[in-house]
Amino acid sequence: MNVPKIDTKLTAKDFATDQDVRWCPGCGDYAILKAVQRTMPEIGVPKENMVFISGIGCAARFPYYMNTYGFHTIHGRAPAFATGLKLANPELDVWVVSGDGDALSIGGNHLLHILRRNVNLQFLLFNNEIYGLTKGQYSPTSRLGTRTPSTPQGSVDRPTNPCAFALGTGARFVGRSYDVGAKHLPEVLKRAHAHQGTGFVEILQNCIVYNDGVFGHITEKQVAGEAQLHVENGEPLIYGKDKDKGIRLNPKTLTLESVTLGRDGITEDDLLVHDETNPVLATLLAQMEPPHMPVAMGVLYDSPAPTYEAAVTGQVQAAMEKKPNATINELLHSGHTWTV
Amino acid sequence: MNVPKIDTKLTAKDFATDQDVRWCPGCGDYAILKAVQRTMPEIGVPKENMVFISGIGCAARFPYYMNTYGFHTIHGRAPAFATGLKLANPELDVWVVSGDGDALSIGGNHLLHILRRNVNLQFLLFNNEIYGLTKGQYSPTSRLGTRTPSTPQGSVDRPTNPCAFALGTGARFVGRSYDVGAKHLPEVLKRAHAHQGTGFVEILQNCIVYNDGVFGHITEKQVAGEAQLHVENGEPLIYGKDKDKGIRLNPKTLTLESVTLGRDGITEDDLLVHDETNPVLATLLAQMEPPHMPVAMGVLYDSPAPTYEAAVTGQVQAAMEKKPNATINELLHSGHTWTV
Amino acid sequence: MSTPLLKEDQSRPSAPREERDSVVVRFAGDSGDGMQLTGSQFSQATALAGNDLATFPDFPAEIRAPVGTTYGVSAFQINFGATSIETSGDAPDVLVALNPAALAVNIKRLRKGGLVLLDSGSFTERNIRQAGFSQDPRQDNSLGGYQVLEIDISQRVLEVARPLGLSQKDALRCKNMWVLGLVYWMYDREPQQTLDWLAAKFAKVPEVAEANIAALKAGHAYGETMELSGEMRGYRVPAREVKPGAYRLITGAQALAWGLVAGCKLAELRMTFCSYPITPSSPLLHILSGLKQYGVVTFQAEDEIAAACAAIGASYAGSMGITASSGPGLALKTEAIGLAFGAELPLVVVDTQRGGPSTGLPTKTEQSDLYLAVWGRNADAPLPVIASHGPGDCFEAAIEAVRLAAKYMTPVMLLSDGYIANAAEPWLIPDMNDIAPFPVTFHTDPEDFSPFRRDQDTLARNWAIPGTPGLEHRIGGIERDYDTGHISYEPANHQKMTDVRAAKVNGIANDIPEQSFTEGGPGAALTVVGWGSTYGPIRQAVAALRAEGEDVAHLHVRHIWPLPRNLGSLLEGTGRVLVPEMNSGQFATLLRSQYLVPAESLSKVTGQPFTIAELKDAIRARLGGGA
């Protein structure tokens, strides 16, 4: 979104509403809310130009807690509402907030199409790998074997990787962060916002009630260094709490490998350098998974393309300029008429 | 699908129905129908175990012309009907026939989920890059700038690549062929059928009325040699009517390049060798496009994984074996009861 | 009616033409024969000749079925006359059949004694068989009772067109113009505008233009010659006296699309039209996609749900969100419409009804989505429902839908059908300056703001749109507090909100015209109550019977919900009530439930409009045997 930056002195507090936040105590959504509220003032868009759109789910309650415009719609359809909103007023700064069920189960088709069209907005997918609001059934991102009320013997369908899915649809910005990434998340949000087109951000989120700790092996302080790779454009792919590990390409198998710097004579030069504009690299990064690989965090892909609403309204604008004072009476009299 | 092969002496004719085929004269669907009818006897599944399921569209009329079981359902939902069918009777050999609108516009979400779940059936996507049945509006695969009744100034949304989309969702078999590929198409169909899980096949199809010639630069006899690369597992990626061109990887940019054998000292050894089990290679191949690259035809990806219905019915079977004679009366008396 | 273009005085000095009050012609041929073009050219010429008219394009379901098949037959029917024409005609007087299949499909419609005009050149054995005839229908008694005029049109067209350099195939494609020329001669229509149109249409392929023009002229000349030889006769259908003004032909789809544009203009709102293609709704999307110069934004969504949601999103942003579909698509939109109802956002939902259930008969007409429109939502969610009654009327109905949606902050259902959408009629072009605007004022005052504060009169809530400083607020589908609009699970509040939403919609009854009689008045022995596209045939039938002295009246209802506030009293004071509908009695159910009147359903579910004759018979039967 490129709404003109305005010098405001808003603070995080200005973005809080007077409504009690009703998530379960300890829910990862609180941390995300804080991060978003802290990020908004830095973005410099007037509050009244911001709109938060959501579907249904715990995550989807988000708009009630943001003192901007907000629309809590129906399950899975937030991208479609957002598209209409942007077509009607491209100047608005729109943020879609969705859960893994909302975005990838009932709403997968709308997500595909908003990404394909590249509507200029931010899409935040709170991935807790579970249906929180309906009390804990498995979701399209739940791992194989997840036991839930609807899968008492364990789930049998392979999960979808949200970032890989987004890239497969042709998304032009794909980022990943996590609920307790108090510093990391705002940076990714700002990048998504700066991107012209749909800024898709997966946020790993802990559901303390129905899926507690499912990302513990990635986000817990003790393991984060080894389990996460924070990508930076133009920088080699290095990770590890001692920054001693890296990622290199095996060009034969077209796969990524984790290597230790210094071991077997491996140096930084052997590592892949992150290129945000490379979709294949982004796909490979998106698919890295523990235990053998770290999880890639940050901006995996950013390659702007024309936005949908700009193109649509551009055609309308051009037509209006070509016929500046078209009246309805003219329309009614167009083509064959006769007078009695 | 692995229905036991039975020695039948069926011919293509046995698979034709007594209904007049109602596509427009010259429609690519005729050629596909012929190819499918010719392939069926070779597959060796008894006719009565075959079911063709479709949504709505010109392509979706297909079941009426196959003398098997058939269900012409509603727009976009064929994968969901097929999933229920397979859950109820995993022995059936199910073929879904869909169009680019049916599969990727209204039905994108069901396609995502059938691929993710890996339901054991064949999914044929007749891609004519247009809505045929509703008289020629653009579709999610129409190229940028396509002029149709709903886009008189040209379409502005970037098309989705069906094979790349399928790979992004986690599909385990992705093939591509074309309507007039009288020899090529049956081979790909047989491979899809042999695959355990969802065999996704994109078939480029000419709509002579609303999008005539849109694949001419790929499928016309004169250009096919240069415009198509027929991939074969384990073979180097060579194409050209003189078999003088090949594909190599640029490991720096992670992109594919077309090279000429013999020029600049390039030999077959420099070329990539097709590996059907490599998803990254499949994605790169799926995305090759004219004019600079040939279109990849054949089995781009084939990497079997457990099928959904086998896992589901496996759990049911196991539970039934554990409690072999569970009666409803027992169920009704389970837990706390008391007698008056 | 007299138009400057009507050149009666220029008609050729040959035998005086017999006068006809009205005539029904049906053009039928293969999908590739161009029957729709032929029909619309004839309609234009007929309109210019000052006749009233109504058309009925009868497309095949297939895009372009194999040549010569019955399911590939395309037909176009036109009823035109010197009097008020409100239906496309019960039975054709003239059937043009360009191949055996066209004859097979349409012959049963022809009135006894009518004229069938055949292209004998197309009666090959193969074509005859493909049409389903066991033998040549011209040889057995199949055509007994009709006048048959066999002309080898194919041959004549080849003779005219081949010398101009056309291939056999291209030459034969001029058959329709040859026939048009002949029919122009028969009814004394002026061919010039068609000649001009051909020249323009085929400007880039002059030999094709020339061939078509030559074919048309040849057909015309053939008529003259045959008349001289006494084998054919020409007719005169005098112009109709009508209100002076500028006229045009208009289809329902066109009028509806333009009405939406006009309505938004009157409301001073931008329009965001979101739709997913479906027969017979798609023409709205096509027409509106070509009106960008009026600021119309169109969005071909990925499906009907997305279309409805995008339209609601657009309304939330302060535009008029409009979505359009047909039965199966409308079914998909129901959940989203419920949200627009609950969040109280304006939305116009256009349903161009078609034959059902399920996929049903996509290219045939029906009125069977009334239940879905009125009652098809989860929970208590009453909406205004408006039905247009004919092509031109769609314009006004669409304006009314936009007006109510904006004024009452509510989704509005606007019903059309496959017949109305495709049929054309002459239309007295309204002057926008004569239509009172109803500009929307967005709420902008932060003082004491709540998004759910209501207007005392309309009970509509505030419309405060994103971008307005100080009015930041959240809305959604969970029940909202009556005062603040925040989420509320309070039992009493839910009752209050349910009540006020219903009261708001019911209140619209005070903002719409009272019901009046189309024909007759209160207290008739039988009152025929109709809605939607049955208007024409019912009115004609009732008028005819009244002229015969029958005690019958006609009420035509445009506002299906809320019903006009005086409708109940009009019905209570009446005798029997008969409700003809192209469904299984849906409006009859509604009337019975609201007024406890013993409304009797007259149901027709064939995908075809009522004929005047069958309505007259039904009415007569109920009046005790007829006059």
Added chain:
Amino acid sequence: MSTPLLKEDQSRPSAPREERDSVVVRFAGDSGDGMQLTGSQFSQATALAGNDLATFPDFPAEIRAPVGTTYGVSAFQINFGATSIETSGDAPDVLVALNPAALAVNIKRLRKGGLVLLDSGSFTERNIRQAGFSQDPRQDNSLGGYQVLEIDISQRVLEVARPLGLSQKDALRCKNMWVLGLVYWMYDREPQQTLDWLAAKFAKVPEVAEANIAALKAGHAYGETMELSGEMRGYRVPAREVKPGAYRLITGAQALAWGLVAGCKLAELRMTFCSYPITPSSPLLHILSGLKQYGVVTFQAEDEIAAACAAIGASYAGSMGITASSGPGLALKTEAIGLAFGAELPLVVVDTQRGGPSTGLPTKTEQSDLYLAVWGRNADAPLPVIASHGPGDCFEAAIEAVRLAAKYMTPVMLLSDGYIANAAEPWLIPDMNDIAPFPVTFHTDPEDFSPFRRDQDTLARNWAIPGTPGLEHRIGGIERDYDTGHISYEPANHQKMTDVRAAKVNGIANDIPEQSFTEGGPGAALTVVGWGSTYGPIRQAVAALRAEGEDVAHLHVRHIWPLPRNLGSLLEGTGRVLVPEMNSGQFATLLRSQYLVPAESLSKVTGQPFTIAELKDAIRARLGGGA
């Protein structure tokens, strides 16, 4: 009723207990306080004590709202007695409030003079404020008119549990068992089974088991002590005389799930249950997912549309396809249901209704999807609609739905609601051997086969499933030829098919029980007509008024469509007709439309069931002022 576990003779030799005919207790506390568990334990003990009972779990909408908030309050109400209990009780006699928020939310429900039992330990300033009280309600007059019993339960629990090694937080989680012990004492219930249950539940954390057991015993002992000191009294609610047999407690969701399994067994069909989670429908998916040993296949689809389509696909394959949802989800299924109707495939669609419109009040109950069930499809698509009237009745209703779907090759709507689904009642366990099976026979004979050949009696078409040699055929949503089943656009065929589909469904009226009166008989001054979960309160209200001598009768309708064939005549012979519904009058509309009876709607849309008292008042008002 006397059960082997009822140990009246073992009651302590202290003061004789006062006898009560029925009692309503409401347990209320924070989401984390375990009120639902407490309530269901009390229900079990009460059932074992031989009382009739009905429960009403009243969940918060939030999963686990912040501690101490009003929207985090969870409550469980139970009505139990020595007589027939059919509602969860108008107003509690006893309210247990474990924190100020629970008091704030629930106090208004308590009957005047009722007992409120408070945990004074939770009345901290912060909690009081968070509950929305401006001052301590115990200090001002807020609780005037009630008996208030303040006990520092928190403190007492800490004293019991801390020594066992529990943290303060864990210790406080035993509050519910302390209260349960006290209430057990008050109503002389046997605690043993709860003690056993606690031991089993916390087998892996013995200190927690011990602490809970100790808390329960301490609460029980507290009662005894207080009684001795005269500050509390115990009651006796005698057992009810009931039909002998094996009983259990059952919720509506459980009975419905089991009924579906039983129905499929009786039909000799595999069940394929396809659903997408939604409140309050999800428990069906959960229960059935645990019944794999009965061959039940469950499928959590990607959305409601896929769920409906998968179920239809399963039926096509020869299984019984079942899909379940609530309002918003049902709205999404309408297009697919239309296909099942058109293709004439069996399908059971369960709708557990909730508050609407749109997302509405997901955790509250309503009956407002009747319009959607009966009329919510594009085009003419009538379906059988069955409504269950209470928890146990769901079992029979589900069997009936499966029977009709299989026998008539049609989708069937089965309506339940949020109240029925979650409420529990004692249920006389039926013996499957007493229920007549209705096995399905698939068609297998290729001789002269057509998929649309119909049974002469039922008008149901053949069910021929894939895998059957020689019966290969194609079906779909486009209109089908009456004889062959092939696609047909023929006008007359469409009429014939529309008629036969309607006739088939209407014919079901001959295959369902005739309507009978629940209370009273024909010709009453006022007949109350109900459906669904209003059964209990209406029956109680009408029975009570009849006992008072009022001329009122009760008709309860299970088959909403087609209606019982004699219902019309029963209604015509009656005085006023009153239709209480938890919606804006939907069934009243249906009755009016069908029978032209002036059925009057008594509407309640608060998300709460009717109380007996409000029904009695409404009936009395219509009878002219009451006895």
